[in-house]
Amino acid sequence: MVTAVRSPAYEVAAATPDPEIPTLTIEDLGILRSVDYLPAEGIVVTITPTYSGCPAMREIAADVTARLNRVGFERVTVATQLAPAWSTDWITPEGKRKLAAVGIAPPSAAPPRTAGPVPLTLGRRPPSPACPRCGSLDTRLTAQFSATACKSLHQCNACGEPFEAVKAI
């Protein structure tokens, strides 16, 4: 197997927009794992789901294939990879900057992963993220879930702005 990091095929695949937050690419979100060339199969793009039920995976696979086809890569396979499990820590600094620019607070560092039991966080919530509008840290969680699987809802106490944040997982 020849791994062609930042090859022309990688550049094309990496620029594919996320269907839910189209100002971010799948590279920004850490969904794109690798782009390889295998003589028998052609280009093999490996992507990983953010959440088990993420409905965008099929769409992303179709978009990546269409984009590669258009620039001349005819044989394209999109493979799924489950392990290691996606984490919001994989969102790139550029991705976090773009999230903030569209009014979505980027995630803080994901909780540390250990092999042992996951501790119960009862009343010990991580600090609410900074307001993407005014930058105030005086914000509160209004809902642990939001309109997509990856986000929670918050409100700024300083300027009143309601906003979404990417959940740190």
Add this chain to the structure above:
Amino acid sequence: MSNAEHDFDDNPYDLLAVDTDEGHRWAFGTGFTDPLEGIDTSVPEGLDPGALVRHCLALGDDALIYSHRLQQWVASLPELEEETAVANIALDLLGQARLLLARAGGIVGQTEDQLAFFRSEGEFRNVRLAEHADQDFAELVVRLLLFSTWRLELFTALASCADPVLAAIAAKGVNELAYHRDYAASWVVRLGDGTALSHAKTQAALDALWPLAGELFRPDPDAFAAVDPGAFDAVIDTVLATATLDRPVSAPLAPVAGKTGRDGVHTEAMGYILAELQSVARAHPDATW
């Protein structure tokens, strides 16, 4: 052309009317493919494929039926925030169900849809707790606390099990289940330690559901990992103490002639669930997404 390259007004329907040259629009659905596509799904040597299939069906059916029960709540919840919470939890569980049914189906030569829509009640292996119809919001959050606490402990253990595909599915689910458990726990505390009425309703929910939790700990010869009842108790007792609720002492719901949900013996509710879940697929067996 991507959506980002269009200049849209605020009207979301304009977005749907735009003909993108990707040739599909995901708002209308683009069909489903095997969620394990591209993953090496060979069964490692030395593992019993039959046990792996039965275990994946059990855990996949738990998630599928539980997800369906949560979906039935959507549009009937007390707050918009809880609507999105319950819908998101249902979506996470449906995603876990797809992966687990695809794992089982890949070994026996069936698709996830065949397993979900064309098996009869006696072939479903979910625990009876998953099919329970919550009578109120207190039952919804208490049942979710019991189920997600147990499932999180199990998935944490399964993340290092002998089947690499099941281990990866479990590891992926751990983050989701931890989030579900914390959501349920925070509501159980808020209601249990709330008003006299909310306390009474939450205690009643706990008393009603407790017998169904016993089935989670029945020995399962097919399981690839087991939950330590002590670890489960430690979490539940912490939540109940904070919520000022009393741990029930009632006995587990009895098996029927020695059989429980894992053996395909279900409560009356299960037939109604499957009728709703499967009717469209059975009426139009050749339909595609």
